[in-house]
Amino acid sequence: MLTVFMEYKVSPESIQWYESQMESVISELKACGASDIQWYRAADQPSLYVECFQVNDQASYDTIKKNRTSPQHPVFSILDECVIGGLEKIHCWAFEKLNTKDDL
Template sequence: MLTVFMEYKVSPDSIQYYESQMVSVMQELKAFGASDIQWYRAADQPSLYVECFQVNDQESYDTIKKNRTTLQHPVFSLLNECVTGGLEKVHCWAFEKLNTKEDL
């Protein structure tokens, strides 16, 4: 299991459109196998957004990352005009959990 973080800035002029598209984006993430999807806006930087979700394996992460940063995907590409610098500025990271609460 991997925890994925995606971070990007949204153009202030596009925030309303962007937020309306995120319903479709989250549904598409689920179709790619993402679970426990969480979506955040930075409290001190209103145009900075982070998504956090779980995937089962590296292959799922690689597929989502590729599709989120390309203009070829019919849903994810809708965010290209919203993200400052375009989809290539969507930063993606996958993390493996090393310990549990019981280990601390």
């Protein structure tokens, strides 16, 4: 299991439209195998957004990352106009959970 973070800035004039499109984006993420999807707006930077979700494996992460930054994807490409710098400015990271003392 991997935890994925996606971070990007939305142009201030596009925030309302962007937020209205996220229902479709989240539905598509679920269809691509993402679970436990959480969506955040930075409290101190209103145009900075972060998505956090789980995927089962590296292949799922690689596919989602590729699709999220593709202007050809039928759903994810709708954000190209509102993300500052376009889809290639979506920063993606995948993390593996490490056991802590309390987990052992």
